[in-house]
Amino acid sequence: MRITDIKVETHPIASNIRNAYIDFSTMTCSLVAIVSDVIRDGKPLVGYGFNSNGRYSATGLIKERFIPRLEKAEPRSILTKDGNNFDPSLIWDTLMANEKPGGHGERSVAVGVIDMAVWDLVSKIEDKPLYQLLAERYGDGTPDKSIFVYAAGGYYYPGKNYQALKDEMQSYVDRGYRVCKMKIGGADLTEDLKRIDAAIEVVGSGRNLAVDVNGRFDLPTAIKYAEALAPYDLFWYEEIGDPADYGLQAAIAQVYSKPMATGENLFSMQDARNLIRFGGMRPDRDWLQFDCALSYGLVEYLRTLQMLRNHGWSPRRCIPHGGHQLSSNIAAGLGLGGNESYPDLFKPFGGFADGHPVVDSYVTLPDVPGIGFEAKSDLIPIMHALAS
CATH class of the missing domain: 3.30.390.10 (Enolase-like, N-terminal domain)
Known part of the structure; x- marks a missing residue:
């Protein structure tokens, strides 16, 4: 071989x-x-x-x-x-x-x-789906039948007004997503709060909306936003400052009691461990977003999961960034909390297999060998062309 x-x-x-x-x-x-x-x-x-x-x-x-x-x-x-x-x-x-x-x-x-x-x-x-192989090798042998997913969007783009944001969020709800995510930090606080209000009109509750700063804030700005966001009871407040600024993350944990999320731009087990040691993250409410496709792959991700267990964290607190099928397989096979989804972006590499719709923010995986690329009709022709 x-x-x-x-x-x-x-x-x-x-x-x-x-x-x-x-x-x-x-x-x-x-x-x-x-x-x-x-x-x-x-x-x-x-x-x-x-x-x-x-x-x-x-x-x-x-x-x-x-x-x-x-x-x-x-x-x-x-x-x-x-x-x-x-x-x-x-x-x-x-x-x-x-x-x-x-x-x-x-x-x-x-x-x-x-x-x-x-x-x-x-x-x-x-000759097995990857999620089944992972469950047998590293889990209890039985993968999750479906995994939680949320719709990531709410980006800024030229000419996008509140109605356009609401229409986008409505499109996600119509496609089966209960939880949606939007970007903040690219405007001032007053404008971002108006955008959040518009999104909640559609998703129905702050608990159905996550917000993502993409690492933009310094500590004073992060605290200012934290105080304004707390009454919304959001699904999470994500990547508030520079991903390696564990001190900022820990400081926000002292003033913001609601769930936080971070980790998508930490690319090794060692960096993930420093977040757990020094970042003030709380295993009873916060979320970890390490993306194996950006961080040395699944071999390293298995080390990260073991490190988390050693520090009292459940894999269920992990919802990886990226919205790709590898993370979906890991989520199902190793019992993670779910996976990100980009319903309209980064095509054809993101998204799920054909014929597997999202229902109440959960999705099933195809019963095909491998990661499941062969069950994604807009992606597999590109892959076949490269291989041939």
Whole structure:
């Protein structure tokens, strides 16, 4: 058993939207195909991966640094002991050979792309959905039948007024979402509160609305917003300051008693552990958003989950960022709290399998081997084109 080819391309996921920090007009992602010599139905099995939104493609790093290491590896050195499948942990070790600790940024994205493709391939070789494989290897053997999802949107874009925001939120409600999220921090407090009021008119309650600052606030601004947001009883107040400013996060926990969320821009187990140690996050109400596709992949995410357990956190407090199918599989297979969803953005890489509608903010996963890309008709042709 061996890898016969690894292919990578850059694809656009551009949009005219913006949050409090960046616009997405030039956003890209990397797509990887790992081709094996395992033949099913007359064709080689292929694993696919791509990086989550919010970070640009890492194609250069993948091509120049990480693919060569995997290609040079002795084939037997990356297989399970019985030789019947690839071992994701051994492949991860191969990718990270001769890498210094720290520096968790674009490198973590590049490794995460390859790792996603590896897990897609491994579960296809096992002829199981990835969520089932994860439940059997790392859970109690029974995956969740459905997972919680919320609709992420509410971005700023030119000419978007309150009615346009309400229409957007209504479209999510009409598609089965009970909980929705919107951006704040890209306007002043008075304007953002008017936008929040408009969104709540549609979703019905602050408990059905999350707000996301995308790391924009300094401490005085964060406190000012916290005081204004508290009466709304929001689903969560997200990524309030710089993701690595654990002191700011801890300070807000002292003045804001409602749920907070953060973690999507922390890209390693070590950084996640520092958040838990020093960020004042509360395991009875707060939410953790680590995105495995941006943070060295599922091999590292398993370490992060173990770290959380060691610190008294339940996996149910994790709702990953990104809205991609890998996180959906992890949520179902490992018992997370759910997954983000982008109903209208970052297509075709985000979203769920065909024929799996959202019902009361829950969605089911397809019963197909792998991550489930083959059940997503707008994405799989792009993947097949790369592999061929």
